[in-house]
Amino acid sequence: MQVTHVTPDNSGEVQWPDFGKETRTVIAIGNFDGVHLGHQAVLQRAHDIAQRHHALSVAILFDPRPAVVFRYAADHQGQELAPDQTYDDSYALTTLEQRLNLIEQCGIDHAIIVRYTLAFGKLTYQYFLGALVGKLGMRTLVLGKDACIGKDRAGTVSAIDTVAQATRTFELAVVDDRGPGIQRIPTNPTPEAQQAFARLLLHPEQVTKAQRRAITKQYPNTTVRTWSSTFIRFALSCGAVDVAASILGRPYSVDGTVIHGKQRGRDLGFPTANLSTQLSSVVPADGVYAGWITDLDTPQQPRYAAAISIGTNPTFAHEDGQISRIIEAYALTDTWLDLYDHHIRVEFAQYLKPMLTFDSVDELVAAMQQYEQQTRIITDRYAAR
Structure with missing residues (x-):
C-alpha cells in the first residue's frame, strides 16, 4: 500500500496527489481509529468495488484526529495546532502506524493522510466532494451509515446522496457499520457512574430490568453504536478487553x-x-x-x-x-x-x-x-x- 501525507495550507486547501487523468478511484473516508469491524466493513467494500471496476482503492484518514485539534483549540484560545508540534492523544485506540498496517490488511491500494487543521475542517462538504471528484478521480465514495463530513458535520449520508444524484459524477455506497444494536455509557463517568455501567456491561445477567432502569435514570447517559471507537474506549475503561476484542476482531x-x-x-x-x-x-x-x-x-x-x-x-x-x-x-x-x-x-x-x-x-x-x-x-x- 502506498502512503501519501498532505498538509492543508492556511486556507484549508490541499495539494492532492496526482493519480493521472485516466485513473478512477473508490474512496473511503474516516478516522479509522481502532480499525474495528465497522471500519473493516467500509474498507473492504471500497476494496471490493475497486476490484470489480478495475479502479484504485483509496482510504483518506486524518492525523491528528479531529478531536485532538478541536480540544487543543479549546484549551488555547482557538489556536491552531502547529505542524511540528507534538501532541497527546491518549484517547486513541491505535497509533498512526497501526492504523496504516490494519488498513493495508483490508486490501486498500493507497492511503492519504491529511494533517487535520481547523482551516481544513471549515471546508464545506460540497467543496470537499468536488475536490475528490476533480483531483482524485473519485467515482465511488464509501461511507458508514452514520458518517458526516465537512464543516459542522453537515455532509450527512443523506446530503451526500443528494449531491451524488444531482451531479451524477460519483456514486455513494453506504455500509451498515454499526454492529449489533446500541449500548449505553455514562456521559459523566464519575467513579459511581463508571462502576454502575461497568456492571451492566460485565455482569448483565446479575442486573434485573428494574435495576437497569434505576441505573439509567440515576446517572446521565447516552447511547452509542456497538461497533464504535467510543464504546471500545468505555469497554477498556471497565477492563472488558474481551468485549473490545469482539468489536476489533483481534485482541x-x-x-x-x-x-x-x-x-x-x-x-x-x-x-x-x-x-x-x-x-x-x-x-x-x-x-x-x-x-x-x-x-x-x-x-x-x-x-x-x-x-x-x-x-x-x-x-x-x-x-x-x-x-x-x-x-x-x-x-x-x-x-x-x-x-x-x-x-x-x-x-x-x-x-x-x-x-x-x-x-x-x-x-x-x-x-x-x-x-x-x-x-x-x-x-x-x-x-x-
Missing part, C-alpha cells in the same frame, strides 16, 4: 518501549517487562490480565503468552513513597528475556483480577503463580481456535 494492544523498573519481579522469580503508561493510546483499567507480548525489535517478532498487570503495584508502594502507574508483563518463558529498551506490543486477552494489596511477599508469589496458570489456560484456548 486490543498497546505498543511501547520497555523501561527499567525496580526488578522486584525478577527477584521473586517473575521477571517483567515494564512500560510507562504515558502512551499514545488508551490504557485499559487497572487490574491483572492474560495476554501476550511481542518483541517488535526482533526480526522474527516472537510472541509470548504473558500475565499482565496495570496499576501502581500497591504491595510495594510504601517502600519509596513513589506511586506511578505502569504496565508490567511477565512472559511465560523458560528463560528470562532481556527486553530493556525494546519496542514491544502488549495484547490483552482477558481480565483476571483487580489490583490487590498483599500482606506478604509469599501471598503475592502465590497469586502470581495462579495468574500464570490462568494465563496459560486462556492463551492456549485462543491458540486452539
Whole structure:
C-alpha cells in the first residue's frame, strides 16, 4: 500500500496527489481509529468495488484526529495546532502506524493522510466532494451509515446522496457499520457512574430490568453504536478487553518501549517487562490480565503468552513513597528475556483480577503463580481456535 501525507495550507486547501487523468478511484473516508469491524466493513467494500471496476482503492484518514485539534483549540484560545508540534492523544485506540498496517490488511491500494487543521475542517462538504471528484478521480465514495463530513458535520449520508444524484459524477455506497444494536455509557463517568455501567456491561445477567432502569435514570447517559471507537474506549475503561476484542476482531494492544523498573519481579522469580503508561493510546483499567507480548525489535517478532498487570503495584508502594502507574508483563518463558529498551506490543486477552494489596511477599508469589496458570489456560484456548 502506498502512503501519501498532505498538509492543508492556511486556507484549508490541499495539494492532492496526482493519480493521472485516466485513473478512477473508490474512496473511503474516516478516522479509522481502532480499525474495528465497522471500519473493516467500509474498507473492504471500497476494496471490493475497486476490484470489480478495475479502479484504485483509496482510504483518506486524518492525523491528528479531529478531536485532538478541536480540544487543543479549546484549551488555547482557538489556536491552531502547529505542524511540528507534538501532541497527546491518549484517547486513541491505535497509533498512526497501526492504523496504516490494519488498513493495508483490508486490501486498500493507497492511503492519504491529511494533517487535520481547523482551516481544513471549515471546508464545506460540497467543496470537499468536488475536490475528490476533480483531483482524485473519485467515482465511488464509501461511507458508514452514520458518517458526516465537512464543516459542522453537515455532509450527512443523506446530503451526500443528494449531491451524488444531482451531479451524477460519483456514486455513494453506504455500509451498515454499526454492529449489533446500541449500548449505553455514562456521559459523566464519575467513579459511581463508571462502576454502575461497568456492571451492566460485565455482569448483565446479575442486573434485573428494574435495576437497569434505576441505573439509567440515576446517572446521565447516552447511547452509542456497538461497533464504535467510543464504546471500545468505555469497554477498556471497565477492563472488558474481551468485549473490545469482539468489536476489533483481534485482541486490543498497546505498543511501547520497555523501561527499567525496580526488578522486584525478577527477584521473586517473575521477571517483567515494564512500560510507562504515558502512551499514545488508551490504557485499559487497572487490574491483572492474560495476554501476550511481542518483541517488535526482533526480526522474527516472537510472541509470548504473558500475565499482565496495570496499576501502581500497591504491595510495594510504601517502600519509596513513589506511586506511578505502569504496565508490567511477565512472559511465560523458560528463560528470562532481556527486553530493556525494546519496542514491544502488549495484547490483552482477558481480565483476571483487580489490583490487590498483599500482606506478604509469599501471598503475592502465590497469586502470581495462579495468574500464570490462568494465563496459560486462556492463551492456549485462543491458540486452539
